[in-house]
Amino acid sequence: MTEKRPTLTLKPKAQAAKSAKPAKSAGGRPGQPRPGNAQGQGRAPAARPASAERAGEPRPAPQPQAAQPRPVETRPAPRADDTRLRHSHEVKNPAQLDYRPELKPDSLAFALLGAASSLARVRTGTALPQALAEVFQAYDATPQARGAMQDIAYRSMRQLGRSETLLHLMTAKAPEPPMLAGLLCAALALLDPPQDGAPPYEAFTVVDQAVGAAAAHPDFAHAKAMVNAVLRRFLRERDALTAAALREPLARWNYPQWWIDAVRGAYPDDWEQVLAAGNKQPPLTLRVNVRKTGVEAYLATLAAAGMDAHQVGPFAVRLAVPVNVGQIPGFADGLVSVQDAGAQLAAPLLDLQDGMRVLDACAAPGGKSGHILELAQVELTALDVDARRLARVEQNLQRLGLSANVTSGPAEERGWWDGRQYDRILADVPCTASGIVRRHPDIRWLRRKSDTHQLATLSTKILDNLWQMLRPDGKLLFVTCSLWPQESEAQAAAFAVRHGAVRLDAPGQLLPRSGTGQDHDGLFYALFQKVGA
Numbered sequence: 083m084t085e086k087r088p089t090l091t092l093k094p095k096a097q098a099a100k101s102a103k104p105a106k107s108a109g110g111r112p113g114q115p116r117p118g119n120a121q122g123q124g125r126a127p128a129a130r131p132a133s134a135e136r137a138g139e140p141r142p143a144p145q146p147q148a149a150q151p152r153p154v155e156t157r158p159a160p161r162a163d164d165t166r167l168r169h170s171h172e173v174k175n176p177a178q179l180d181y182r183p184e185l186k187p188d189s190l191a192f193a194l195l196g197a198a199s200s201l202a203r204v205r206t207g208t209a210l211p212q213a214l215a216e217v218f219q220a221y222d223a224t225p226q227a228r229g230a231m232q233d234i235a236y237r238s239m240r241q242l243g244r245s246e247t248l249l250h251l252m253t254a255k256a257p258e259p260p261m262l263a264g265l266l267c268a269a270l271a272l273l274d275p276p277q278d279g280a281p282p283y284e285a286f287t288v289v290d291q292a293v294g295a296a297a298a299h300p301d302f303a304h305a306k307a308m309v310n311a312v313l314r315r316f317l318r319e320r321d322a323l324t325a326a327a328l329r330e331p332l333a334r335w336n337y338p339q340w341w342i343d344a345v346r347g348a349y350p351d352d353w354e355q356v357l358a359a360g361n362k363q364p365p366l367t368l369r370v371n372v373r374k375t376g377v378e379a380y381l382a383t384l385a386a387a388g389m390d391a392h393q394v395g396p397f398a399v400r401l402a403v404p405v406n407v408g409q410i411p412g413f414a415d416g417l418v419s420v421q422d423a424g425a426q427l428a429a430p431l432l433d434l435q436d437g438m439r440v441l442d443a444c445a446a447p448g449g450k451s452g453h454i455l456e457l458a459q460v461e462l463t464a465l466d467v468d469a470r471r472l473a474r475v476e477q478n479l480q481r482l483g484l485s486a487n488v489t490s491g492p493a494e495e496r497g498w499w500d501g502r503q504y505d506r507i508l509a510d511v512p513c514t515a516s517g518i519v520r521r522h523p524d525i526r527w528l529r530r531k532s533d534t535h536q537l538a539t540l541s542t543k544i545l546d547n548l549w550q551m552l553r554p555d556g557k558l559l560f561v562t563c564s565l566w567p568q569e570s571e572a573q574a575a576a577f578a579v580r581h582g583a584v585r586l587d588a589p590g591q592l593l594p595r596s597g598t599g600q601d602h603d604g605l606f607y608a609l610f611q612k613v614g615a
Contacts, residue, residue, distance in 0.1 A: 177202065177259045177260065177261055177301060178299070178300065178301050179199050179202055179203060179216075179220070179261060180199075180216075180220040181220075181299060181300065181301070182220060182221050182222065183195050183221075183295070183298035183299055185294070185295070185298050187221075187223065187224050187226075187227050188224070188226055188227065189291065189294075190230070190283065190287065190288070190291040191291040191292070191294040191295040191298065192221075192227055192295070193227055193230035193231050193234055194234060194265060194268050194269065194291060194292055194295045195221075195265065195295045195298065195299060196217045196218075196221050196223060196231035196234075196235075197231050197234035197235040197238060197264070197268045198261050198262075198264035198265035198267075198268050198295070199213075199217045199220075199221075199261055199264070200213040200214050200216075200217050200231065200235045200264075201213075201235060201238055201239070201242075201260075201261075201264030201267060201268065202259070202260040202261040202264045203216060203217070204239070204524050204527065204528065205260050205264075205527075209522075209524060209528065210235060210239060210522070210523070210524035211522075213235075213524075214228075214231060214232055214235060217231060218231070233282075234268050234271065234272065235268070236363075236523060237268075237271040237272070237275075238264070238267050238268045238271040239524050239527070240271075240276075240336060240361050240363075240523045241267075241270070241271045241274070241276070241336055242267060242336060242523075242527060243332040243333050243335065243336040243337065243338075244270075244274070244327060244328075244332075244333040244334075244336055245266070245267040245270040245271060245274070246263075246267065246332070246333075247327040247330050247332055247333035248270055248274070248316065248323055248324075248327050248333070249263065249266055249267070249270070249312070251323055251327060252312050252315055252316065252323065253308075253312065257302075257305070257308075259301050259302065261299070261301060261302070262296070262301070262302040262305055262309075265292060265295055265302075265309065266292075266309065266312060266313075268292075269288055269289070269292040269309075269313055270313070270316065272288045273285055273288050273289075273313065273317065274316070274320075274324070276361070285317055288313070289310065289313045289314060289317070292309055292310075293309050293310045293313075296309045335357050335361075336361055336526075337357060337360075337526050338526060338527070340531045341516075341526055341529075342357065344531070344565075344566060345357055345565065348565065348566065348567055349565075349593065352593055355593075356565065356593055356594060356604070358596075359520060359593075359594040359595060359596040359604075360519040360520050360526075360594060361520070361523075362520050362596040363520070364422075364520045364521045364596075364603075365400045365401070365404070365596075365601050366400070366401045366404035366405070366420065367394065367398055367399070367400045367401075367420070367422055367423050367601070367602075368380075368391075368398070368399045368400075368401070368410070368418040368419065368421070369397050369398060369418060369419045369420075369421040369426050369449070369452075369453060370397050370398075370399060370417070370418055371416055371417055371418060371419065371456050371482060372397065372456055372457070373456050374412075374415075374416060374417050375412070375417050377393055377396075377397065377399060380399060380412070380417060380418065381393065381399060383412065383417075384399070384401075384411060387411050389401060389402075389403070389405070389411075390402035390403065394423045394601055394602075395423040395426055395427070395602075396426070396430065397426055397453075398421075398423040398426050399418070400423070400601060407420065414481065416481050416482040416483050419449060419452055419478065419482070420449075421449045421453070422518075422521075422602055422603045423601060423602040424592050424602030424603050424604075424605045425449060425450065425563075425603065425605065426453065427589060427605075427607065428450050428453070428508060428510070428559060428607070429450060429453035429454045429456075429457050429508075430457065431559050431588060431609055432454065432506045432508060432557060432559055433506075433557060434454060434457050434458035434460060434506060435458060435460075436458050436459045436460065437459070437461075438458065438460045438461070438505040438506055439460070439461045439463075439502065439504050439505050439506075440454060440460045440461065440463070440504060440505065440506045440507070440508070441462075441463045441465060441504045441506070441507045441508065441548070441551065442454060442462060442463070442464045442465065442486075442508045442510075443465050443493040443507065443508065443509050443510070443511075443544065443548055444466060444467075444493055444509070444510045444511060444512065444544075445464035445465055445466045445472075445475055445488075445510075446466040446468060446471035446472055446474060446475055447471060447474040447475060447478065448464065448474060448475030448476075448477075448478040448479060449478070450508060450510060451464045451475060451479065451486055452479060452482050452484060454508070455479070455482070455484040455485075455486065456482070456484070460506075461487075462486040462487065463486065463487045463489055463504075464479075464486045464488045464489065465489050465490075465491055465493060465498065466490065467490070467491065467492045468490075469490040472488050472490055475488055476488055493509070493511075493544045493547065493548060494540065494543040494544045494547050495547065496547065496551075499551060503551055503552060503556070504551055504552055504553065504556060505553060505556050505557075506557055506558075506559075507548050507551065507552050507556070507557075507558045508558075508559050508561065509545055509548050509558060509559065509560050509561065510561040510562070510563075511540075511541040511544050511545065511560070511561070511562055512537055512540055512541060512544075513537050513538075513541065513562040513563060513564035513566075513569045514529050514533050514534055514537055514564050514566060514569065515529075515563050515564065516529070516563075516564050516565040516566055516604070517562075517563040517564055517565045517592075517594060517603050517604025517605055517606075518563045518594075518603045518604065520594065520596065520603070521603065534564075534566050534569060535568065537569060538568050538569050538572075538573060541562070541569065541573060542573065542576075542577075545558075545560060545573075546577075546580070546581075549577075549581055549583070549612070552612050553612070554613065554614040555611065555612060555613075556611070556612050557586070557609060557610065557611050557612075558583075558609075558610045558611075558612070559588070559607065559608075559609050559610075560573070560574055560577065560606075560607070560608040560609075560610065561605065561606065561607055562605070562606045563603060563604065563605050563606075564604075564606060565591075565593070565594075565604050569606075570591055570606035570608075571590070571591060571606070571608075574606075574608035577608075577610070578610065581610075582613060583610035583611065583613075584610065584611040584612075584613060585608065585609070585610055586609040586610065586611055587609070588607040588608050588609040589605075589607045590606065590608070591604075591605075591606050592604060592605045592606065592607070
């Protein structure tokens, strides 16, 4: 048991100004209670699909009757480029992120603590998927608990700027340790869903289970009363607090200020849509394996299974309601793979022909490698610097019934190359991944503005090295999932000048689109041909 720390004090409520109008109280939301919640014993939702963040839309849930709120105290808001709350200056004991709480493994409290632990790990620089994997192992979480933790963690990441701004308004200093702040942000994400979403739990259940979660952890059991007070105050003063928070770009857009500025500068006519698309939950899009079936035939298979879907690309089918990959007809047999519709454009752009020698550089996890082999019988080398991630490439190819020369090595070096030139090269180079934040919402909080230059420099080395491995008249496809011109168009233009490469038709910059029509991530494509000898 750790030594008790001073209890975090709440921000006192300000006296109402004479000219201030009372804020509107939050009205109740009609709906049916979830099973198991009647007595406040929240149970975690069933396991989420492996390829999507949840299996379906959350159910509406009633909110407790809100009391008339007092006006929110006016105080300086956090800087929009500061993605953390203010730190306290008290002496801190080491955080126990791996502590397994004595809670029911199917309870919402257990899931909230797991999500809070993952958020705290992200704040130390760990990517969210890795953070969740560490939590799953430390908590010995069941599949149901893993699904609930993942769902809450991803919700929290998408709303982190808003939740932290709300905490700033309601507390006198940053909640410590970071896992306590993560618990509060996770609870607020459940109580304060986006405008087009419904609360997944009843409000009183979230508050009750969050307090229980705090009480179960030795690092901040002393703060359970504070957790209760903060969350209940939010429910009482929801309208006023939300209005105050949304005056700050950090809360309105849920991105660091430098990110907002970069999108606005690069896309002055579309910046709001781009930011909004990154906050949407991604669809579950499948790539049909044309070696085994056709798009129309597979749509009929889905319809027979009672699954609504429609075509969103030449090989792309989007499910109306995401499901676990184990429930997708034909997935285990290699009829389809999970791949974004925008990413499915890569292999066709290579203009593949049977017998060609092809390199997929930076290949992991193998989606594009599989698509290449589905379209033509080629001699494929799948290269990646991370030997551990190459295991996923081999697993994916095995499921599809395909094979390739899977090789570990850095694409900017030549030690792995056998000296034989390639007919086609796919260079999906490292980047800030700013175009896929709807799938990886932690990226916006992990990246720094300086990363763009560093990664662009590495990409330049990779492209220059791979160009020497391309035979005369061969084609190289440059792909990046970035929105920043320094990593995409500027990189492509400079590459063409350095090497005298012929630039062929390609989509260029695809901005992320969500909801209707061609639903895809943000990617960039540039296709080059090497002048023959």
